[in-house]
Amino acid sequence: MTLAKAGNGKIPATVITGFLGAGKTTMIRNILQNAGGRRIALIINEFGDLGVDGDVLKGCGADACSEDDIIELTNGCICCTVADDFIPTMTKLLERENRPDHIVIETSGLALPQPLIAAFNWPDIRTQVTVDGVITVVDSAAVAAGRFADDHDKVDAARVEDDNLDHESPIEELFEDQLTAADLIVLNKTDLLDAAGLLFVRGEVAARTSRKPTMIEAKHGEVSAAILLGLGVGTEADIANRKSHHEMEHEAGEEHDHDEFESFVVELGPLADPVAFIETLKTVIVAHDILRIKGFADVPGKPMRLLIQGVGARIDQYFDRPWAAGEVRRTRLVVIGLHDMDETAVRAAIEAAVV
Numbered sequence: 001m002t003l004a005k006a007g008n009g010k011i012p013a014t015v016i017t018g019f020l021g022a023g024k025t026t027m028i029r030n031i032l033q034n035a036g037g038r039r040i041a042l043i044i045n046e047f048g049d050l051g052v053d054g055d056v057l058k059g060c061g062a063d064a065c066s067e068d069d070i071i072e073l074t075n076g077c078i079c080c081t082v083a084d085d086f087i088p089t090m091t092k093l094l095e096r097e098n099r100p101d102h103i104v105i106e107t108s109g110l111a112l113p114q115p116l117i118a119a120f121n122w123p124d125i126r127t128q129v130t131v132d133g134v135i136t137v138v139d140s141a142a143v144a145a146g147r148f149a150d151d152h153d154k155v156d157a158a159r160v161e162d163d164n165l166d167h168e169s170p171i172e173e174l175f176e177d178q179l180t181a182a183d184l185i186v187l188n189k190t191d192l193l194d195a196a197g198l199l200f201v202r203g204e205v206a207a208r209t210s211r212k213p214t215m216i217e218a219k220h221g222e223v224s225a226a227i228l229l230g231l232g233v234g235t236e237a238d239i240a241n242r243k244s245h246h247e248m249e250h251e252a253g254e255e256h257d258h259d260e261f262e263s264f265v266v267e268l269g270p271l272a273d274p275v276a277f278i279e280t281l282k283t284v285i286v287a288h289d290i291l292r293i294k295g296f297a298d299v300p301g302k303p304m305r306l307l308i309q310g311v312g313a314r315i316d317q318y319f320d321r322p323w324a325a326g327e328v329r330r331t332r333l334v335v336i337g338l339h340d341m342d343e344t345a346v347r348a349a350i351e352a353a354v355v
């Protein structure tokens with residue numbers, strides 16, 4: 001008997017959600033490196049056509065999860081592709097001879113967790129897997145900066161111009177939907193806040209969900225796997241209590257979509273001066289209100305590829321692994337923003353940042 005399959009014999013699945021850049025992949029990396037003997041299968045869903053998260057996790061070489069156990073779902077947000085993508089993937093995973101002890105699912109930062117959790121009530125899935133818990137990762141620094149609450153005026157103005165707009169800010173709504181789904185909330189990035197800031201964030205997060213899930217604080221997603229895995233909730237049975245804004249507004253079953261968000265990939269030449277590039281990139285992010293930029297860069301003369309991670313105007317960069325033999329050295333970034341982002345102008349500005 002393995003650690004995880006104790007109990008009702010079903011394989012536990014942990015759903016990790018949270019807005020763009022909150023630190024989901026970073027936390028999963030920690031889980032894989034401290035899995036306590038569990039064999040973990042990982043299902044990763046990303047918004048945008050560049051599998052950065054999967055690539056980062058494959059590169060971490062943890063024993064708990066081989067490359068074969070990392071499955072990327074790239075056909076859009078998992079909440080919209082449950083039937084076409086998620087269920088067949090789970091079915092295949094469950095047919096494997098060597099089934100995992102635990103399944104970890106990372107949703108895209110723009111996914112509604114509710115349809116995914118509901119999928120665990122599908123007949124073929126329900127008998128074999130249960131949702132161990134839904135963990136929502138929060139970028140505490142972004143909350144403190146008002147990123148999920150500060151565009152009321154803009155939204156109100158848009159609503160005056162367009163009667164069909166039934167949403168509050170799409171970012172705010174999604175943030176609340178992800179909190180509402182949670183069994184455990186991880187207030188991440190506390191290294192970027194002082195005690196008063198953190199107190200504000202706790203209050204703000206608590207005010208945005210009617211449920212009262214436990215909140216814990218973390219830096220760089222460092223939370224023990226013993227806390228994150230084994231919550232034993234069986235969340236799929238409680239889905240009726242965690243309705244998203246969309247479900248409450250459209251009980252009749254209107255389809256949810258991601259029209260409010262846009263993403264595209266920019267392909268660039270080698271970055272001779274990555275420091276200068278990143279400084280300019282910060283100004284482009286602010287000028288165009290870009291939500292997320294991430295990807296890999298070719299820096300001439302360097303044997304390793306440069307990972308670039310932008311969340312709002314904060315950009316991290318580090319060399320994550322050597323370019324493999326025969327691998328084409330490329331610079332590619334995925335850019336994610338609201339639907340009114342001016343793609344042509346953003347592309348031109350990023351291309352001009354390469355010196």
Ligand SMILES: Nc1nc2c(ncn2[C@@H]2O[C@H](COP(=O)(O)OP(=O)(O)OP(=O)(O)O)[C@@H](O)[C@H]2O)c(=O)[nH]1
Nearest residue numbers: 020021022023024025026109189219220221309316
């Ligand atoms: N300062 C700080 N940075 C962090 C922390 N956790 C994660 N980061 C950084 O935040 C950036 C985004 O982290 P990810 O783990 O990729 O976030 P994510 O939620 O998986 O992002 P998406 O999948 O794009 O939604 C990376 O540059 C991380 O290094 C933290 O606690 N403190």
